[in-house]
Amino acid sequence: MEKVCQFCGNKNFKNANVEFTYKHDNQLLLVKNVPCEQCEFCGEQYFHADILKKIEQEFNEIYLRGKKPFLEIRVPIQNFSDIRKAS
Numbered sequence: 001m002e003k004v005c006q007f008c009g010n011k012n013f014k015n016a017n018v019e020f021t022y023k024h025d026n027q028l029l030l031v032k033n034v035p036c037e038q039c040e041f042c043g044e045q046y047f048h049a050d051i052l053k054k055i056e057q058e059f060n061e062i063y064l065r066g067k068k069p070f071l072e073i074r075v076p077i078q079n080f081s082d083i084r085k086a087s
Protein backbone atom coordinates (compact mmCIF):
# COMPACT_ATOMS: atom_id res chain seq x y z
CA MET A 1 0.00 0.00 0.00
CA GLU A 2 1.39 3.36 -0.99
CA LYS A 3 1.65 6.08 1.61
CA VAL A 4 0.11 9.45 0.78
CA CYS A 5 0.49 12.72 2.70
CA GLN A 6 -2.85 13.54 4.32
CA PHE A 7 -2.31 17.26 3.75
CA CYS A 8 -0.99 17.61 0.22
CA GLY A 9 -1.34 14.17 -1.38
CA ASN A 10 2.38 13.87 -2.12
CA LYS A 11 3.81 10.33 -2.11
CA ASN A 12 7.48 11.05 -1.45
CA PHE A 13 8.76 10.90 2.11
CA LYS A 14 12.19 11.21 3.64
CA ASN A 15 13.50 10.05 7.00
CA ALA A 16 14.24 13.00 9.26
CA ASN A 17 15.12 13.75 12.88
CA VAL A 18 13.02 16.60 14.20
CA GLU A 19 12.05 18.42 17.38
CA PHE A 20 8.79 17.19 18.86
CA THR A 21 6.67 19.11 21.38
CA TYR A 22 4.48 17.06 23.66
CA LYS A 23 1.89 19.07 25.54
CA HIS A 24 -0.44 17.90 28.26
CA ASP A 25 -2.39 20.07 30.75
CA ASN A 26 -0.16 23.12 30.21
CA GLN A 27 2.98 21.06 30.73
CA LEU A 28 5.45 20.72 27.91
CA LEU A 29 8.19 18.33 26.94
CA LEU A 30 10.44 19.10 24.00
CA VAL A 31 12.20 16.08 22.56
CA LYS A 32 15.05 16.61 20.13
CA ASN A 33 16.15 14.34 17.28
CA VAL A 34 12.92 12.36 17.08
CA PRO A 35 12.86 10.09 14.02
CA CYS A 36 9.94 10.62 11.68
CA GLU A 37 8.89 10.37 8.08
CA GLN A 38 8.55 13.80 6.55
CA CYS A 39 6.60 14.74 3.43
CA GLU A 40 9.09 16.08 0.89
CA PHE A 41 6.59 18.57 -0.48
CA CYS A 42 4.81 20.23 2.48
CA GLY A 43 7.05 19.09 5.33
CA GLU A 44 4.30 17.42 7.34
CA GLN A 45 5.78 15.00 9.87
CA TYR A 46 4.52 11.48 10.52
CA PHE A 47 5.52 9.63 13.68
CA HIS A 48 5.20 5.94 14.45
CA ALA A 49 2.92 5.04 17.33
CA ASP A 50 5.74 3.42 19.34
CA ILE A 51 7.79 6.63 19.10
CA LEU A 52 4.88 8.70 20.44
CA LYS A 53 4.35 6.13 23.20
CA LYS A 54 8.00 6.47 24.28
CA ILE A 55 7.70 10.27 24.42
CA GLU A 56 4.53 10.01 26.49
CA GLN A 57 6.26 7.62 28.89
CA GLU A 58 9.24 9.99 29.21
CA PHE A 59 6.84 12.87 29.91
CA ASN A 60 5.36 10.85 32.77
CA GLU A 61 8.84 9.93 34.07
CA ILE A 62 9.76 13.61 34.25
CA TYR A 63 6.51 15.12 35.51
CA LEU A 64 5.18 12.32 37.71
CA ARG A 65 8.34 10.59 38.90
CA GLY A 66 10.81 13.46 38.93
CA LYS A 67 13.28 12.16 36.39
CA LYS A 68 15.85 14.83 35.55
CA PRO A 69 15.75 15.83 31.89
CA PHE A 70 18.78 16.57 29.71
CA LEU A 71 18.00 20.31 29.84
CA GLU A 72 15.39 22.69 31.25
CA ILE A 73 14.58 26.13 29.86
CA ARG A 74 12.26 28.96 30.85
CA VAL A 75 9.48 29.53 28.33
CA PRO A 76 7.72 32.92 28.18
CA ILE A 77 4.02 32.74 27.30
CA GLN A 78 2.23 35.66 25.65
CA ASN A 79 -1.25 36.47 24.35
CA PHE A 80 -1.24 37.82 20.82
CA SER A 81 -3.68 40.61 21.81
CA ASP A 82 -1.09 41.86 24.30
CA ILE A 83 1.71 42.00 21.73
CA ARG A 84 0.24 44.97 19.86
CA LYS A 85 0.06 47.14 23.00
CA ALA A 86 3.76 46.77 23.56
CA SER A 87 4.87 48.54 20.39
Ligand SMILES: [Zn+2]
Residues within 6 Å of the ligand: 005, 006, 007, 008, 009, 010, 039, 040, 041, 042, 043, 044
Ligand atom coordinates in the same frame (compact mmCIF):
# COMPACT_ATOMS: atom_id res chain seq x y z
ZN1 LIG B 1 2.59 16.77 2.30
